Amino acid sequence: MAKARGKVTFKEDLCKGCELCTTACPVNIVVMNKEKINIKGYHPATVIEMDKCIGCGNCATICPDVVIEVERIIEE
Amino acid sequence: MAKVFERTKGLTDKPFHYCPGCTHGIIHRLVAEVLEELDVLGKAIGVAPVGCSVFAYDYFNCDMHEAAHGRAPAVATGIKRVHPDSVVFTYQGDGDLASIGTAEIIHAAHRGEKITTIFVNNAIYGMTGGQMAPTTLVGQKATTAPYGRDEKHAGRPLKVAEMLATIHGAKFVERVSVHNPANIRKAKKAIKKAFEVQLAGEGFGIVEVLSTCPTNWGLTPVEALKWLEENMIPYYPLGNFRTPEEVK
Amino acid sequence: MAKILMKGNEAIGAAAIKAGCKYFFGYPITPQNELPEYMSRELPKVGGVFLQAESEVAAINMVYGAAGAGARVMTSSSSPGIALKQEGISYIAGAELPCVIVNIVRGGPGLGGIQPAQSDYYQSTRGGGNGDYRTVVYAPATLQETVDLVMEAFDVADQYRIPVMVVGDGMIGQMMEPVEFKEPKKRNLPPKDWATTGTKGQRKPNIINSLFIDPKELEDHVLRLEEKYKVIKQNEVRYETYNLEDADVVVVAYGTTSRVVKNAIAKCEAEGLRVGLIRPITLWPFPDEAFEKISDKTKGILTVEMSTGQMIDDVKIAINGRKPVYFYGRTGGMVPEPDAIVAEIKKIAGGEK
Numbered sequence: 126m127a128k129a130r131g132k133v134t135f136k137e138d139l140c141k142g143c144e145l146c147t148t149a150c151p152v153n154i155v156v157m158n159k160e161k162i163n164i165k166g167y168h169p170a171t172v173i174e175m176d177k178c179i180g181c182g183n184c185a186t187i188c189p190d191v192v193i194e195v196e197r198i199i200e201e
Numbered sequence: 202m203a204k205v206f207e208r209t210k211g212l213t214d215k216p217f218h219y220c221p222g223c224t225h226g227i228i229h230r231l232v233a234e235v236l237e238e239l240d241v242l243g244k245a246i247g248v249a250p251v252g253c254s255v256f257a258y259d260y261f262n263c264d265m266h267e268a269a270h271g272r273a274p275a276v277a278t279g280i281k282r283v284h285p286d287s288v289v290f291t292y293q294g295d296g297d298l299a300s301i302g303t304a305e306i307i308h309a310a311h312r313g314e315k316i317t318t319i320f321v322n323n324a325i326y327g328m329t330g331g332q333m334a335p336t337t338l339v340g341q342k343a344t345t346a347p348y349g350r351d352e353k354h355a356g357r358p359l360k361v362a363e364m365l366a367t368i369h370g371a372k373f374v375e376r377v378s379v380h381n382p383a384n385i386r387k388a389k390k391a392i393k394k395a396f397e398v399q400l401a402g403e404g405f406g407i408v409e410v411l412s413t414c415p416t417n418w419g420l421t422p423v424e425a426l427k428w429l430e431e432n433m434i435p436y437y438p439l440g441n442f443r444t445p446e447e448v449k
Numbered sequence: 450m451a452k453i454l455m456k457g458n459e460a461i462g463a464a465a466i467k468a469g470c471k472y473f474f475g476y477p478i479t480p481q482n483e484l485p486e487y488m489s490r491e492l493p494k495v496g497g498v499f500l501q502a503e504s505e506v507a508a509i510n511m512v513y514g515a516a517g518a519g520a521r522v523m524t525s526s527s528s529p530g531i532a533l534k535q536e537g538i539s540y541i542a543g544a545e546l547p548c549v550i551v552n553i554v555r556g557g558p559g560l561g562g563i564q565p566a567q568s569d570y571y572q573s574t575r576g577g578g579n580g581d582y583r584t585v586v587y588a589p590a591t592l593q594e595t596v597d598l599v600m601e602a603f604d605v606a607d608q609y610r611i612p613v614m615v616v617g618d619g620m621i622g623q624m625m626e627p628v629e630f631k632e633p634k635k636r637n638l639p640p641k642d643w644a645t646t647g648t649k650g651q652r653k654p655n656i657i658n659s660l661f662i663d664p665k666e667l668e669d670h671v672l673r674l675e676e677k678y679k680v681i682k683q684n685e686v687r688y689e690t691y692n693l694e695d696a697d698v699v700v701v702a703y704g705t706t707s708r709v710v711k712n713a714i715a716k717c718e719a720e721g722l723r724v725g726l727i728r729p730i731t732l733w734p735f736p737d738e739a740f741e742k743i744s745d746k747t748k749g750i751l752t753v754e755m756s757t758g759q760m761i762d763d764v765k766i767a768i769n770g771r772k773p774v775y776f777y778g779r780t781g782g783m784v785p786e787p788d789a790i791v792a793e794i795k796k797i798a799g800g801e802k
Contacts, residue, residue, distance in 0.1 A: 279514025
């Protein structure tokens with residue numbers, strides 16, 4: 126069965142910490158990075174366990190600040 | 202690996218000034234993606250409103266014109282009549298379109314102006330600090346309705362999509378929401394159709410987009426999405442009100 | 450070209466089309482209706498667009514859009530309608546766009562009346578809209594002058610990227626006189642490379658805007674506008690003078706009133722009185738320099754207006770206390786009689802008052 130794998134990249138300095146992306150991820154790997162404060166003064170969103178990413182693009186779709194880029198690979 | 206999501210060429214590089222979690226950013230991006238996908242950025246001319254999205258002229262990567270409060274459809278009319286082959290759109294909030302600009306939007310629709318209007322309804326005046334809008338829900342608190350909107354005093358909120366759908370020249374009318382990814386994708390489809398109606402020369406098209414204002418609603422961005430879903434959608438039902446046969 | 454007999458409002462429309470105006474947005478109001486009616490007939494014949502807007506507010510904002518899109522565009526109205534257009538005029542001035550606005554003035558305030566008046570002098574020259582801005586204001590006295598100035602107004606608007614007003618009244622709008630359409634003097638007009646035409650993927654986006662949220666940026670913008678207005682003051686002042694050298698009394702009047710004043714002056718001359726005239730053709734910029742030509746022996750200045758006295762403010766600024774300034778006017782649609790003006794002139798000449 127084909128399995129989609131993905132990779133997301135966050136432009137952290139554009140993030141305003143709104144957390145909408147964290148509600149949209151079907152595999153629950155998008156979290157707020159409480160260890161870090163970005164140039165705008167927010168805890169930016171980031172991804173843990175990137176290997177679980179399915180590249181669905183939900184996080185990027187709901188991000189109001191175009192922070193996220195998504196790549197996808199289909200493995201046969 | 203293939204890029205499945207990257208910043209559209211329809212947006213400039215300028216970061217949005219909107220508050221955290223404000224869905225204006227999503228709606229800007231959808232419009233910009235549609236302009237890029239339809240390959241019309243080079244002939245697009247956008248009209249920015251007065252309100253939170255007043256700086257829209259800095260974000261869309263096409264010619265832009267900043268209008269007076271509510272007058273975007275009139276400005277767009279002037280532009281479209283001069284350049285009938287261009288793709289002209291207005292981007293307006295609910296104070297701009299549903300209050301001060303009701304005459305302009307109704308008559309742009311009435312004339313069947315071949316323009317596309319993106320109407321962002323977040324049930325409040327954002328830029329000026331959370332005053333009551335014509336779209337504020339009954340019982341919803343605002344800085345000029347501190348006890349909540351009283352229907353006996355201020356009437357019931359205006360349903361713009363339903364109202365415009367009664368006008369012959371309004372050929373495409375749809376209400377969408379951006380409170381989750383599935384609805385955001387539907388919203389983009391509607392926006393694309395509205396522009397296709399313009400490109401086909403059919404007449405006026407409008408997409409009413411239910412949007413949030415976490416700052417003035419006094420909610421977190423995530424709570425605001427939930428509030429939209431639970432309170433706005435029951436009063437402002439989503440769906441298509443008019444589509445020409447050719448675009449269906 | 451032979452002269453043709455035309456009605457004022459229609460002559461304005463014909464002049465605009467001759468000047469390359471292709472777009473007209475307006476809303477019905479008396480006494481200027483023949484102008485939009487003419488445009489609705491004639492513009493389609495030259496590939497232009499006439500559009501009747503839902504209001505004066507919408508009409509001026511359509512003008513704002515069309516001007517931003519690079520077109521030669523005009524609107525017309527009458528006093529209360531011009532009041533409604535002030536929002537758009539302020540935006541057009543702030544965004545530095547060219548357009549021509551015709552005001553066939555009627556009496557006010559409020560709904561007022563429909564007869565000839567000059568009580569929009571303040572509205573025209575002080576800017577009824579918000580902010581630090583100016584509009585060039587032409588006040589023709591004959592239909593030939595009206596036609597000439599309307600044609601030139603489009604060039605002036607394009608040269609300086611500024612809204613230009615042409616102010617008449619029901620008399621100018623309704624009367625018939627022979628007119629000839631002559632090309633205005635050639636000006637070097639800059640290309641409209643700022644217009645919203647679509648980038649065609651070949652340039653950065655053009656933005657038409659009057660918003661400058663940073664106060665320093667706004668101040669710089671307004672100061673730049675002010676510099677432009679100074680250049681206009683140097684280059685574009687127009688006025689007519691008569692017999693200033695040895696006048697006992699100098700009368701100041703514009704538009705329709707100046708025609709009555711000329712009759713009054715002729716009557717005075719027949720009785721041996723020496724009376725001069727300053728007739729501002731541009732209400733802004735006001736012809737201050739004409740007042741420097743008034744001789745020392747002149748006893749006083751008489752300002753005659755169809756208002757309760759509005760231009761008199763500019764007359765007093767121009768004369769700067771050198772001579773006493775008197776006023777005579779009728780208002781509300783009443784036109785001054787020559788004999789009444791003669792009586793006022795005699796009072797001043799006799800040293801009365």
